[in-house]
Amino acid sequence: MQRVTQPRPARRLNHAFKYLYRHTYNATIHTADPTTYLQHCGGYTTQQIVQMNQSFPPLLTLSVQHQLHPKMEFLRHTLGISDPSQANLPPYYWGARLEKVLAPRHAFLMHHRLPHGPELFQANGTLFLDFMMHARNAKSFAALCQRWQQQYTTMQAQFTHQQVEAFDALFGRGLMAAARNEWNNNYYNNSTTWALQHNAPTAAQLIDLLYQHGANLHERDYQGATLLHWASGTGYSEGVVTLIRLGLSVQNAAARDGATPLHWAAAGTTAREFGTGGHADVCEYLIQQIPEQQQLAYVNQCTKDGNSPLMWASWSGTLKTVKLLASYGAQAQNVTNRNGCTVAHWAASGGNVDVCRYLHEVLQVDFSTSNHGGNTPLTHAVAFGRSEIVKWLSSIRVTDGGENETAALELAKSFVQWQEGDARRTKILQLLDSSNTRDEGQR
Numbered sequence: 001m002q003r004v005t006q007p008r009p010a011r012r013l014n015h016a017f018k019y020l021y022r023h024t025y026n027a028t029i030h031t032a033d034p035t036t037y038l039q040h041c042g043g044y045t046t047q048q049i050v051q052m053n054q055s056f057p058p059l060l061t062l063s064v065q066h067q068l069h070p071k072m073e074f075l076r077h078t079l080g081i082s083d084p085s086q087a088n089l090p091p092y093y094w095g096a097r098l099e100k101v102l103a104p105r106h107a108f109l110m111h112h113r114l115p116h117g118p119e120l121f122q123a124n125g126t127l128f129l130d131f132m133m134h135a136r137n138a139k140s141f142a143a144l145c146q147r148w149q150q151q152y153t154t155m156q157a158q159f160t161h162q163q164v165e166a167f168d169a170l171f172g173r174g175l176m177a178a179a180r181n182e183w184n185n186n187y188y189n190n191s192t193t194w195a196l197q198h199n200a201p202t203a204a205q206l207i208d209l210l211y212q213h214g215a216n217l218h219e220r221d222y223q224g225a226t227l228l229h230w231a232s233g234t235g236y237s238e239g240v241v242t243l244i245r246l247g248l249s250v251q252n253a254a255a256r257d258g259a260t261p262l263h264w265a266a267a268g269t270t271a272r273e274f275g276t277g278g279h280a281d282v283c284e285y286l287i288q289q290i291p292e293q294q295q296l297a298y299v300n301q302c303t304k305d306g307n308s309p310l311m312w313a314s315w316s317g318t319l320k321t322v323k324l325l326a327s328y329g330a331q332a333q334n335v336t337n338r339n340g341c342t343v344a345h346w347a348a349s350g351g352n353v354d355v356c357r358y359l360h361e362v363l364q365v366d367f368s369t370s371n372h373g374g375n376t377p378l379t380h381a382v383a384f385g386r387s388e389i390v391k392w393l394s395s396i397r398v399t400d401g402g403e404n405e406t407a408a409l410e411l412a413k414s415f416v417q418w419q420e421g422d423a424r425r426t427k428i429l430q431l432l433d434s435s436n437t438r439d440e441g442q443r
Helices: 034-042 046-055 057-061 064-078 091-095 098-111 117-121 126-134 138-152 161-172 174-179 190-196 203-212 227-233 237-245 261-267 280-288 292-299 309-316 319-327 343-350 353-361 377-383 387-395 407-418 423-442
Strands: none
Touching (some): 034 046, 034 057, 034 064, 046 091, 057 091, 064 091, 064 098, 098 126, 098 138, 117 126, 126 138, 138 161, 174 203, 227 237, 227 261, 237 280, 261 309, 261 319, 280 292, 280 319, 309 319, 309 343, 319 353, 343 377, 377 407, 387 423, 407 423
């Protein structure tokens, strides 16, 4: 075992999706010290900065990149303050926690239609001072919301600290969780579950709120997939519509493999598993966002390895999605990836007989073609333990053929030896044995 001089850093794979206004940072800002930054980006005079530093001594020790700049952007773009130097800001604002306190609490106000944004700075900013005074404590903030509701709205909702904390938990999970619509999964804590039952925002609403509070819509995960890939893959239609409305393109390919959101919608995914079943409604919506004359090319756009959306849909085994792609002109014949695998190889590996039958009988896909390694759809079905596919291929008299006519049988025997006692492997071997015996008897 190799020794290391210090602990390896944890891989916080999706942590970047939780940051606010970090993506607007640039090299020019990086060279600025706090005083210079406040002067040039905030419009503050030297005297104002000195006075603020006297009231809040840590001010000039704060990081421009991680503290001052995100909060300046929050003032301008979320709160709508064009000239921060003229706003009645308490100096300790610059030291407040943006992701943990300011942003989620302000988003709570927006979601419940309480005073927010520029409204907080009317009447010499008294509401903003009130907000800053109560935002840090959930109970105090809930009481503030209750008071503001009575003073400024006609609503009669009941605000509690549990509701505030639960909203914080949802907001704090960031854009990735919202795009994947994880709200409906079962790995939340009690406060989050409670929130879902008490006027919490939908995942799509939270995407909007996070975007308005500085989350980076164009952030990609560690494999180069966009938020639209995830929303499409999980079949979250409302999220797909929201992300496209906010500016994401259906044609953006994943950096690692070149897959489009259509590929992901065709395959289906969860946070933990890929290829869970396609989403025909999302596929159609994505295709409809493309100009009609470009739709055929989009439907047949392949990954870097040469895999088409139809291949992934056939593998994931959702017949409705396969039919939908075919109706838009997805090519099923004479299309191979870099390994020489066809749609038939993918479908046989996936194991859905109805999909295989549709490809063979309606789209005239050949299920006897070998890939570059000499493997046929039959050997793929054997390798992945798809006994129903082996049975169906035997029924339509598809074999390995040529020099490798016994390859599937030998592979099945090997699997039985490797996985002794596996009923599925034994069944596949029996099917191939009986098929070979029948064929020999007919010669």
